[in-house]
Amino acid sequence: MKVKEQLIQKVDNGSITSPKGFLAGGIHAGLRYSKKDLGLLVSTKPASCAAVYTQNHFQAAPLKVTQDSIAKEQKLQAIVVNSAIANACTGEKGMQDAYTMRKLVAKRLQIDEHLIAVASTGVIGEFLKMDKIEKGIAEVPYSATLEGAHAFEEAILTTDTVTKSACYQIEIDGVPVVIGGAAKGSGMIHPNMATMLSFITTDANVSSESLQQALKEITDVTFNQITVDGDTSTNDMVIVLANGEAHHSILTEEHPDWAVFKAGLQAVCEDLAKQIARDGEGATKLVEVVVEGAKTTTDAQAIAKQIVGSSLVKTAVYGEDANWGRIVAAIGYTQTEVKPDEVAIYMGPYLLFRDGTPQLFSEEAASTYLQNKHVTITVVLNGGEAKGKAWGCDLTYEYVKINASYRT
Template sequence: MNTLYEVRKLSSKNIVSPKGFAAAGMHCGIKHKKKDLALLVSEVPASVAGVFTTNAIQAAPLKVTKEVVYRTGKMQALIVNSGNANACTGKQGIADAYEMQSLAALKLGIDPSLIGVASTGVIGEMMKMEPIRAGVGKLELGKTLEHGIDFAQAILTTDTVMKNTTYSTLIDGKEVVISGSAKGSGMIEPNMATMLGFITTDANIESEVLQAALSEITDLTFNAITVDGDTSTNDTVIVMANGLAENETLTPEHPDWHNFYSTLQVVAEDLAKAIARDGEGATKLIEVEVVGAFSDEEGRKIAKTVVGSPLVKTAVFGNDANWGRIIAAVGYSGASVDPEKITIKIGNALMVENGEPVPFSEEELIKILKANEVKISVSLGLGEGQGLAWGCDLTYDYVQINASYRS
């Protein structure tokens, strides 16, 4: 393993930065003005892995994309629209998703079985296919920074910012690049939710190995965020690995496996935190760290419960150091706790030690809570388990945004 160059962040890079990828994004007419149609393409069929919503109600595009991921194990392109989720749209919705796949296949001259489909937006409205039919032909693929930005903009809904990140690492002495682009702002719970995440890499890795890595990493990243407790119908995270870096095939036994795995994890974590930070109406990112749990699973459960508590979220929004809401969330998380061993910090300020309240400065806590990022630390004193979760505060603007979402 190369210890001097394990993971390096690359600025001004995006989804097309790995070798052999091109992208496009445009406004076709699904939405009023903003970009709403995107295409991502690899020069060659890529190994693919995917994770999807846990909601029993799943949008039509997921059926199409799951077939590509699970039946063929190869993907060469993704067509994505925003403004309409194509969810709860019956047989016509399925037909429309397959038509989107076919339109992209015709444009690119490749087999439809190599093309995934993703949609995000309003649930329960039939897809406007005429704008998509006209738009696919007008998409102009390219490998520049601008093409990657067009793609990132076209997948957004209520997001206020694009979510892009890129890192590189060395494998067999060759530079391998991993890039990600995501959207997500509301309905983020409990396992992904209304979020789309697309990750590209030029690493050489088989689909089964990539799938195992993505599934593990998702539990530590995308599944560790929450905004509002709602789960949507369209969650999708896709990783495409086209092998053009020409490294030896990656497996957990490869001497540089840690480099690849760590880089993929930090890309996923960047995207997950960006989604939590951009929660609808949010003003702050909240990070909850739990240590001393019986197991990592219980540590993650507690962290997710605390960061997802509406009362904790509103307290952070109001700069209120109400640690009682934090310890209450720890208690109802369903994980094992001993009230006499719980220690809680907000930032660096100790609030509770071994179950006993500790005097604190309101002025100091207000300063801590006014920051753009607020960290809550919980120590349970029971074992070696730990967990991390990210979320955001709950604001007046969240209500306003979602009260008028369809308009």
């Protein structure tokens, strides 16, 4: 069911604290040299929740603790996040430290431990500095203000160059409902998530079961459709909290406004996903690949991901070279069925290739188009009605410099 765009309104200066009943904050606890490195997100009451996690086999300790928390009764009330140290591949001590973080937050907020999720991001294989974590949790300020939200956004960053947030408003039963989000991610970004964390809040009244199904479906077409460098990390997590403070009838798949809620949640996730792709380490351009005319949506998504993840396509975009041969090559080694003589390729408005034949176009004009900060590549397969999208970035010299010295 398609939802009219006017039913989903972007909220200027909105954040994770824009929905009713949410507070956030961040502090410099001393895990990093000077930047904020510990964040806290709190709901005024237990909230329905949903979460998806990295598919990396080496899941970090915080993910396991969060899964344990949610399993208790499908409710969460707070999320604590640290940057600088991932607490991944740290054995039993890492698990104990993650549980200690949960316990310290429970004590601070005077709530049950199973209502708290834990997240970490940073260097793999290092132990948390628990004395600094304990002090930070005791002192981190949190509020329902935009300043509190910004402090939280800053505290979760690693190699990111900018904070990432999104906020949209919809109506359920004629009642305004707000959905806000914050995310981090810049490198180790690949489909099936990567070193990215995303936290989404809403005052919608929705069951945890329905929320989980919605998040899973939406993740597949948003966060799982971005790639920066082909690496998937150990700590990826997306969590949604819905505390019901909008006070409308409970949302499930049977509710007449269910499609509106899903569209609003997808708008937030897609907005955050694009911001992550745009902020790829060393990136200068956001690359959006649109595939049309596929037999299935799965085929369209797979081809879009293949193109946007190709190192040769990414470097061509960086070099502002409309080298459609690299796009053809990327399409050609997907596992989906493609009829080469029916494919058309566009770089922005310029038709580069169609029906197995190069097309006449201005190299100069196409190169000028590639100077834009947002570049769109469109592929028309002419094999069906399905569509798909993926997002990524160009590959630059700066990416190598950043990752060559990440631990130093």
